[in-house]
Every structure is written in C-alpha cells, then in structure tokens.
Amino acid sequence: MKFRWKIFFIFISFITLIFSIFGAWMVNATFQTSLEREIDRGKSENQMFQFAFEMALDSLGEEYVVMQDSVFQDISNSMRDGSAGGESFIRVYDREAKLLFDNTGMETDMDFISSLDGAAGGYQIYHDPKERNDGYYLAVICRAGEKESPFYLENIMDISYIYREREALFARYRIAILILLVLTGCVTLILSQLLTRSVVSLSRITRRFARGDYQIRARHYGEDEIGELTKDFNSMADKLSRKIEELQEAARKQEDFTASFAHELKTPLTSIIGYADMLRMMELNREEIMEASNYIYSQGKRLESLSLKLLELIVTDNQDQELRTLSVKPLLEEAGRVVTASLAEKKIHLEEDIEEGEVKGDRDLLMSLFINLMDNSRKALKAGGIISLWGRKRTDGYEVCVRDNGCGIPKEELSRITEAFYMVDKSRSRKQGGAGLGLTLCSRIVYLHGARWEIQSEQGKGTSIAIFFPGKEEYNA
Known part of the structure; x- marks a missing residue:
C-alpha cells in the first residue's frame, strides 16, 4: 500500500473513532438529561396524585368504608378527569396489591408492586412492544392512606418520544459523520498528496538514477525532514556521479594501458622477428648482418627497459616502503652525475643550485624519481639545451x-x-628509447612519499616540475 493511502486510512479511522465516541457520549448525555427530567415530572405528578387522593379520603370520613368500591371509582375518575390533557394513566391497589382501578389497558406488573416491600414509593421504566405502538413508559408508585390499610397509587407516563429523539439524533449524527468523512477524506487526500509529493518525486528520480541517468537531481521542496532527505540524496548522487566518473576514467586508462602496452610490444617484436627471419633465410654480407643485429639488439634493449619500468611500477604499488631521513643535496648531486653521460651526448648543460636539507623517503625510489625527471627533460631538449636542478x-x-x-x-x-604509455610526441620518444612510463612512475613515487608536485609548461619555452616534500612534523602527524 502506498504511503499516501496509509495516511488517508489512518487519518479517516482516527477521525471516525474520535467522532463516534464523542457523538455517542453527547447523544447519550442528552438522552439521560431528558429522561431524568421526565422522571422528576413523573414523581411530581405522583405526589399530586397522592395528595388529592388523601384529601378525598379525608373528606368522606367513615362512610368510605361502606361505600368503598363506588368511592374509589369516583375518586379515580375524578383524578383521571383532572389530569393534564386527559391522558393520565393511573392505577389504584389496596394493601394486598389487589387492583382497584385501572385505566391504562396494560398488563399489571406484580413484581413491581411486591418489590416495594414497605417502601413509600418507587419508579420503573419498561418497554411494551405489543401495546401503545411499541412504546416506552415510566411508572411511578407511592403509598397513601393509613399504615394499617394503605393504598398504592400508580401513574404511568408515555416517554417514547425521548427514545425516538435519541434515535433521530443518532441518525442525524451518522449523516453528519458521513459528510464529515467525505470532506475529511478530500482534505486528507490533498494533504497526503502534498506531503508525499517530494517522496514520490524522489522515488522517480531514484529509479531514473538507477537506470543510469547520473546527472538528474531531486528538487528541493523545503527544510523539513523530507527536504533534508532530498539534500542528502543529491549529495549522495553527486558523490556517486564523481565516483562513477572516476571509475570510468580508470577503466578508460586501463584500456588505454592495455592497448598501448600491446602496441609497445608489437612494434619491437615485429622488427626483431623480421630481422631474425632475414638473417635466417637470406645470404647477407657482413655490413647487412651487423645492421640487422644492431636493430635486433636495440629493440631487445627497448623491451628490457619497458619490462624494468613496469616492474618498478608494480614494486611501488605493492611494496610497503620504509621511509628514512635522507640528506637531499648529495642525493640530487648523485642523480646529476648519473645522467651526465647521456646529457653530454646531446651537448646539454646541467645547472645545479642545491641547498642542504632533509626529507624522509626511500633512497632508491627518490633516485629513480630525480633521474627520470632529468631524463624526460633531456628527451625534450635539442643540442645545447639547459636543464636546471635546484633544491630549496x-x-x-x-x-x-x-x-x-x-x-x-x-x-x-x-x-x-x-x-602509462602516454607520450606527447610518440615518434621522438621511441627514437630516444622512451615508453611513456617515466612520469607515471614519478607520480607514484611522489604519492608514496606524501609529497605533491606542480607541472608548468609552455610550448616552445620549456617545462618546470616542482616537488614539495613535507616536513618531519607532517610525517609524524
């Protein structure tokens, strides 16, 4: 079930329960008030009945003993004729609960008479489904006359209208509740639509994001909890998008690496196989044999250099390095001496300006880093070029x-x-024995030492690579 329908049914159920309880209490409270009012009125009429009956008996004196039946009939008739509206129902009983007079036309409830048990009076409400149109009646009884020979006077009132009013109130209240539920349902649907709008939108955005639309973002509707959820989703989507782009870039680099590696192997291997086959199948003079052998040797050395570079990359990625405090100046000077011979071949001048200082690092890796950087500069220079090496x-x-x-x-x-294998000028790099792995290896070494580098270059003017090694305090932190 959708969340909006859960809100709808919960709210409707709650409203129905609350108003049903309140309505039942209100209608019953009104009914009880009306019923108590009728009971008080019945008791008042019964007291008036008792007073009039005793006054009549006192006025007759001793004669009522002889004329008892006729006197009781006359008194009962006069009480009936004097009642309000002429519709007063009365009964008269003697001390043995014998019915002396009855104008109700209803069955006598002897249990009610016997339940008095000497009491001065009482009342009861009973339902008569067979007579008087399925009515409800209030019967009030009291004792009159002398204690030795008392009479019991009962007057009966029709209170059916109170019950009919209660049923009418319930019927009207049920209609009111139905109207209220319809209005509440409409309002609840609108409110639930507004409340869940952002959730539905977020769900739709999430499905599109799952299908690969990584640029889509959820609309921010407010600063409530759902608004916070939307912001968190957008933040998560941004991070996932960046991560996916990084993974795609890594996959592209891996594909480029594989393709470049295969190409780098194919070129020298093709040459080696071709010249070897020529030596094997053809009669060559000494000069041609030397030329073919030199080419095979140069391509073999190129493959050896390629394998060594790849091995260095694997070692730097997988081996835990123990960094020690090293003096930088002698390290840079030694790296300069290593490349002196290759620089002299192209008549390239090396300028050194190195201050004393210390870094934490691996000596062999740092030597490889500095030599590779100067070797890359050598490949970019023509005869008479200048390489500056300085430390601060x-x-x-x-x-x-x-x-x-x-x-x-x-x-x-x-x-x-x-x-890996990326070269700005591939033909020039291959002629000078390059494989496009030098700066890849350098970047790994810089990363392993917690350092950072900045590369600035301008076509026709040269390149500058600056490496910033952290101090001892940063390493210890």
Missing part, C-alpha cells in the same frame, strides 16, 4: 625543481602526461 629548504619541508628550456607540453596534454 622551506619552513614546511623541502622543494626540488627540475626545469628545462625544451619544446614544452601543450596545455591540453598536461592532464594526461602521467598516464
């Missing part, structure tokens, strides 16, 4: 910067240069 001690750590005046990197390519 900072209040919050240590900064290392490698800068060149080479060809630079286009702005649109900067975000992808750390992807």
